[in-house]
Amino acid sequence: MDLKIKGKSAVVTGGGKGIGRACALALAKEGTNVCINDLDPETGNETLNDIKALGVKGAFVKGDVTKEADIKTLFKIAKEELGAVDILINNAGISPKLPFYEITTNMWEQVLNTNLKSNFMCSKEAFSYMKEHDWGRIVSLSSLAGVHGGINSAAHYSASKAGIIGLTKTLAKQVGKYNITVNCVAPGRIDTAMTRMLSKEKLDEVLSRIPLKRLGTVEEVAEVITFLASEGGSYITGTCVEILGGYTG
Numbered sequence: 001m002d003l004k005i006k007g008k009s010a011v012v013t014g015g016g017k018g019i020g021r022a023c024a025l026a027l028a029k030e031g032t033n034v035c036i037n038d039l040d041p042e043t044g045n046e047t048l049n050d051i052k053a054l055g056v057k058g059a060f061v062k063g064d065v066t067k068e069a070d071i072k073t074l075f076k077i078a079k080e081e082l083g084a085v086d087i088l089i090n091n092a093g094i095s096p097k098l099p100f101y102e103i104t105t106n107m108w109e110q111v112l113n114t115n116l117k118s119n120f121m122c123s124k125e126a127f128s129y130m131k132e133h134d135w136g137r138i139v140s141l142s143s144l145a146g147v148h149g150g151i152n153s154a155a156h157y158s159a160s161k162a163g164i165i166g167l168t169k170t171l172a173k174q175v176g177k178y179n180i181t182v183n184c185v186a187p188g189r190i191d192t193a194m195t196r197m198l199s200k201e202k203l204d205e206v207l208s209r210i211p212l213k214r215l216g217t218v219e220e221v222a223e224v225i226t227f228l229a230s231e232g233g234s235y236i237t238g239t240c241v242e243i244l245g246g247y248t249g
């Protein structure tokens, strides 16, 4: 299937590893130019090399998505290096695991700022570029915890991911007239560093309750995201696509 995004340009936040890296490479395989952001220059540059090896333009911009100045720099460099910003994948996120009653207000703010406020700031910045040429795709990472509540995930994480669903649905209504679609995905248990933070006992317990009896892969998440970011997904907006292997927590 031709996704018709060859020659488009994408920004992927937190693209150094995990789901973000898989999205960057999946887009690059479709011929999309990709600019990634990450806090970590080592993994960021590794992903950049792999993007360029796929024959498209690439850029890595070190930065913190909780900082508005870093976000403005990210999009400015993406436009300069790739020529446009057509696609935004709001992926950067953190998932500390601890009980509700142990969360301090500082921790609450850190998680909400990293997972949700960053999403608002990046989407706003991306919109200013997308509306210039009447085409855009914004896809954000919500989570099982945002849709069904978190058992192993913490309350601030779950609240931030539920917030992404509300933000997505509202933005979709407000920017549709510019031919910009806004969607999110809610992955369940995916095999990444975030999931490997669980103890073996916890992981075995989780696996026993996933109907497909295995963790999802980052590539399986990236495929869905790439479709939503493509021309093929042009009449899908304001949705949250669950990628849960049948697991509901």
Ligand SMILES: NC(=O)c1ccc[n+]([C@@H]2O[C@H](COP(=O)([O-])OP(=O)(O)OC[C@H]3O[C@@H](n4cnc5c(N)ncnc54)[C@H](O)[C@@H]3O)[C@@H](O)[C@H]2O)c1
Residues within 6 Å of the ligand: 013, 014, 015, 016, 017, 018, 019, 020, 037, 038, 039, 040, 043, 063, 064, 065, 066, 091, 092, 093, 094, 095, 114, 141, 142, 143, 144, 186, 187, 188, 189, 190, 191, 192, 193, 194, 195
């Ligand atoms: N792994 C899962 O099972 C799972 C399930 C549901 C949702 N998600 C969501 O998918 C996204 C990616 O998850 P992952 O498992 O690939 O995570 P990961 O920890 O493997 O990778 C996250 C990346 O984001 C970067 N990052 C973190 N904070 C940042 C910041 N402030 N600024 C810039 N970059 C930052 C990290 O350096 C890292 O490279 C997250 O939003 C997460 O909540 C993951």
